[in-house]
Amino acid sequence: MGEYFKNIYSGLQSFVAGLQLSLHHYHSRKKLVATLQYPHEKWPVEERHIGFDLQDYNVVRSRLHVDINDCIGCNQCMRACPVDCIKIESVKPPKGSEFDPGTTSNGTQKRMLVARFDIDLTECMFCNLCTYPCPEDCIYMVGGPNSAKHQIEYEYSQRDRKDLIFHFANPPEEEILAAGGADYLAKKKGLPVPEKPAAGVAAKPKSTEPKINYTPVNAITDRMTRSLAKKAFTAAVRAGKTPSETAASVKQALEEAGKYTSELDAVMESIGKADLMTQAVQAPETKLTKPDQGGLDIKLLNDLTDRMTRSIAKKAFMAAVREGKDARAVADSIQSALQAANKFSDEVKSVLAKLQSAGGASAATESDQKPASVALNIKVLNGISDKMTRGLAKKTFMAARREGKIPAEIVTEVKQTLEDAGKLTPEYAKIIDSLQEGT
Amino acid sequence: MAEQLKDFSLLHSDEMVLNMGPQHPSTHGVLRLKIHTDGEIVSRIEPIIGYLHRCFEKHCEYLTYEQIVPFTDRTDYLAAMNMNDAFAIAVEKLLGIEIPERVQYIRVIMAELQRIASHLVAVGTFGLDVGGITPFTWTIRDRERILDLFEYVCGARLLYNYIWVGGVSHDLPEQFIRRTLEFLDYFEPQIDEYNQILTYNKIFIERTADVGTLTPEVAVNYGCTGPVLRGSGVKWDLRKTEPYAVYDKFDFDIAVGDGRMGTVGDTWDRYFVRIVEMKESVKILRQALAQIPGGDVHAAVPKKVRIKEGSVYSRYESARGEVGFYIIAGGKDKPMRVKMRSPAFCNLSVLSEIAEGWMISDVIAILGSLDIVLGEIDR
Secondary structure, three states, X not given: OHHHHHHHHHHHHHHHHHHHHHHHHHHOHHHHOOOOOOOOOOOOOHHXXXXXXXXXXXXXXXXXEEOHHHOOOOOXXXXXOOOOOEEEXXXXXOOOOOOOOOEOOOOOEOXXXXXXXXXXXXXXXXXXXXXXXXXXXXXXXXXXXXXXXXXXOOOOOOOOHHHHEEEOXXXXXXXXXXXXXXXXXHHHHOOOOOOOOOHHHHHOHHHHOOEEOOHHHHOOOXXXXXXXXXXXXXXXXXXXXXXXXXXXXXHHHHHHOOOOOXXXXXXXXXXXXXXXXXXXXXXXXXXXXXXXXXXXXXXXXXXXXXXXXXXXXXXXXXXXXXXXXXHHHHHHHHHHHHHHOOOOOHHHHHHHHHHHHHHHHHHHHHHHHOOHHHHOOHHHHHHOOOHHHHHHHHHHHHHHHHOOOOHHHHHHHHHHHHHHOOOOOHHHHHHHXXXXXXX | OOOOOOOHHXXXXXXXXXXXXXXXXXXXXXXXXXXXXXXXXXXXXXXXXXXXXXXXXXXXOOOOHHHHHHHHXXXXXXXXXXXXXXXXXXXXXXHOOOOOHHHHHHHHHHHHHHHHHHHHHHHHHHHHHOOOOHHHHHHHHHHHHHHHHXXXXXXXXXXXXXEEOOEEOOOOOOOHHHHHHHHHHHHHHHHHHHHHHHHOOHHHHHHHOOOOOOOHHHHHHOOOOOHHHHHOOOOOOHHHHOOOOOHHHOOOOOOOOOOOOOOOOOHHHHHHHHHHHHHHHHHHHHHHHHHOOOOOOOOOOOOOOOOOOOEEEEEEEEOOEEEEEEEEEOOOOOEEEEEEEOHHXXXXXXXHHHHOOOEXXXXXXXXXXXXXXXXHHHO
16 A cells, blocks of 8 residues: 555656756746757858868868869869769860860869769768868868858758759860860760771871981990980980081080990991981881791690799790791700700600690691681771771671681671671672682 | 566467558667567567668678778768777778877767767657657757767768778867867756656656566577666676777776666666766766877878778677677778678567567567667668
């Protein structure tokens, strides 16, 4: 019974205690109120200025903003972003272009035009990681310590979801074109990228330009001296000096460096006589042909287990083959090379025996087996301008050749494949036909 | 006084399966409970999880170590600083770098503030679960002050990305220590108010004392940690038993349940451990704020975290219990595998065991006392 009343008493007591507290809170509600009457009151911005220099700290989490004029397109923020919500595309003016992307407010010369800088705020998770690596402090969260740069922005709600993707970079098309971004524009619009004036071609003209002829200078044996001489030589040639003048200036440069010796007189003389520029030799069309290995297969040497031995053997093999030795002579030279290196063993012996015996046999079979298609030059197919078609044609060509078909068969097969794919035009047919003509 | 049914043969009636959640105010997130009931008596509970699964662990394999940190925020979003800290400590262990003392202190301060903030939510929502609305508004109001402090430090209020591998993103602002001390002075009396209005309220005690008793054996067997384990009277707190950072320099006690209102390990004990822990955290904070040394917080931040090889398991006492990160480095700037031990997951798994035989309304109280965060359970 006592327990019963005790319970009632303690229940009432805690009830009254709770009410008292509530009453207390009611009285001091002005002091304790935590709610901000939001549309009428807003966050007190000034108080949140945390008292740091804004260059050093960037402690506010709000909307991301980019001062695009300061952006150098280094992509560091894009790489830092864990959710890939930053997308940057930039156009780099080609070498020698007149286009000037300008400078940042820190005075850094920009090297490219930022054509696209999108931040998708529907993806952004406000981790702030992108703002730290920025070398120009141009990406930051608005407001707070950055209030000098940008007003605080708590309400950036949009009517449409698309509007939450902020496009910071909007250079006019002319500017992109001026920066050499024709390809970029075409890609952006979904047009086929204009056939490049072939990057390869652009690089190649070098070979037709007259080159400086370093041959006489290369005769100098001392490395330091040679490098000095070359420098002076290049400068002189570029300045358009005559051979004798060039020789004089090289001599002078070396003398200044205290490197000139009487031994170099001969070199100077040769400089004085030499053609300073070589007219470019037509680049040899033919690639280095593999030395005819006389039907010998270097792969046989792979049977050698020891690495050192194998490498010595292969070296000797290649040297011998290049000299045009026959199987026996090759084996002999390998043997002597290995003996010299103290690596000759029974294993080597057996491998060499195999090599010798294989030599004769494979030489005979190879010339029969390898179809004449070897003579078909796949490069002819490069005349096909469409990339897809070219790829398809080459693929078929290679497959057919691997199967050991004769040229006529290969040609028909390539044609057939292209036709099946609906890519065969009379022009291409002609190119493919010319495959055979080459033989 | 609520009573637990021990002998189910007394009922002889049909079983009914009641679905609670995934959208239910007292499931603390998107948790679905399949409650097998007999009348109103619960015979079995199947927690069904995964509604908030975000592939955190798989994600980590595609992110650099620095980029994982904001994702750890999102696991336990009520104690994000703790998760940042836990991950950072694990990676630092793997890197084998020494952290400046100032950073250690800053981290302790942040972790303890976050522990208070998290416990405030736990206490407030627990009151809400058992029918007391007022304490919730009070605890949330005080938590708001902690969030203000966090915003003052790092600009964010919920998901901070403040504790980095090797350091912290910013040094403390000038007025931080003063403002934190002000907050502590304000906050300590508030704990007494919570006690007055909730902890020692007769109705609250009736609802929670002796309900859902978790014995120490069961708690240990299920791998419960944190306040849930300590509520059962087990003195286990990694800050004391395996001190990391600079916790060995502070004088504080491990809060354990003592069965003051009923049996040891009942719902009230689990609740009260959190109240006591907040007081202990205030104690640690005062010491840390007084002792904090100077120094550069960025001294040990590696330019690029790149770990050749190795693996590490690092444990950390978060507000909810032991957070573990098992990281296998893959020789790149990204980990090969990250496994996270989630304390709330283990704590939740004990639910069926302790809620058996209680009424549905008691299940709410028991679940509230476990203080789960679904973001961390599902990851």
